[in-house]
Amino acid sequence: MFTPKGFYTGNSYVGFLPDGSRMAFPTSDEYIDYIRELFDAAA
Numbered sequence: 443m444f445t446p447k448g449f450y451t452g453n454s455y456v457g458f459l460p461d462g463s464r465m466a467f468p469t470s471d472e473y474i475d476y477i478r479e480l481f482d483a484a485a
Contacts, residue, residue: 446477 448457454466457473460480467473 444477444481446474448473 444460446457448455448467448470450456450470451466454468455470455473456464456466457470457477458464459477465473465476467476
C-alpha cells in the first residue's frame, strides 16, 4: 500500500507519487486529494 509522503518547501508542498517522482502542490491537502484521485481512477 502506498503511503503519502512529502515535505514543505518555502511556499509549496512537495509530494512523492507512487511511481517515485515528485510533484509540487500548494498545500498538503491538495496532495492528498491528488493521490486519492489517482487511486480512485486505478480502481
